[in-house]
Amino acid sequence: MNKHAAIPLLTPLLPDQQALAPYLAQLDHNRHYSNFGPLNNALESRIADIFAEHGAYPLHVTTTSSATLGLELVLSSLDLPPGTKVIVPALTFVASLTAIIRAGYTPVIADIDPDSWLLTPEIATEAAVQTGARAVLAVAAFGQPQDTKRWSHFQQQSGIRVLIDAAGAFGSQWVEAPDIPVVYSMHATKSLAAGEGGLVVSGDNVVNANVRQLSNFGINLDSNAGFPVGHLSFVGSNAKLSEYHAAVAHASLDQWDTQAQLRQKIYRDYRQALEAACGEQLQWQAGSTLAAPTIFCLRMTADARDRLEAICKQRHIATRRWYQPLLHQHAAKVAPIIKQPTPVAEAVASGLIGLPFSPFLSREDITRVVEATCLATANLTLAHQPQ
């Protein structure tokens, strides 16, 4: 084992040129490179078929150029008054926040559940009572799925609109309620990787049709809309998925099952090795086993986390404090927000650490990370580490 080789945090796995070739050949043949081309439309159908196997409702799929734009356009399509308060958990990626602000709404930063590390309908109810929020952007943080049925119940009871940011949860997050739109990312680091791209999945064709139109500048393409085709009917953006990205997504989908199994196996072995070595010092996000994990995140005491970071740095093992600083700390610089008390998010974040994870992680890599974690949890300082 080379004890000094760098272990990167993430190594993307995208289809190679051989896997891409049939789709690029279609591109050459079609000479259609964007604007809802045949590869894009076939991709939407393939994804809709996958979701249909997992739900009782027919679902619509609309691609976007990224999950961030997908979130922004779903929020815009809700057509809520400017400045409407939208609840979002403190522990998430900044894109959840920027999508709300760019859609013209005001973020309400809320706390998370201590076990699942997710925003729940109960927390959102309390935040809505306190602030008068009219929408919720719940997040499948770290790929851990949200319960769409429970959110649908919340939406029906409260009249508060809900959408789910499931950027990193393709394959784990299903859409089991037709009235809850869910947005996925196809960024290079995700399990269904197109390089860049997003998917909006919902049972509400109005939401999907609006997102599609907003992704094409807001131009009306529907001859039945009672409005001239080619005229602008909303202020949209250019958020279309190019045919090149659709080609990569098709090839990635062809390999998804194999890749997901590999990711699951590495995740399981890695976690077992850490639990066997220093398990009682580590806390994991509660929830279901992920279909295709893309990151490896756990919680320890703040002191142990600091020690682990220092040890990993010295040993060329990359780490990341995922989703930190918390959203309100990011927002402080960029836009007015409303902040609810977030003691749980702060406590979780104080010891949260992302360790290297990818389909290329070897047994030796895992052994090196486990050794470093054991040293950190055994309270050894850098000066006292065995070499």
Ligand SMILES: Cc1ncc(COP(=O)(O)O)c(C=O)c1O
């Ligand atoms: C929770 C969350 N939301 C949104 C995004 C943004 O996705 P994209 O890069 O496709 O815009 C990410 C990216 O990792 C994310 O983790």
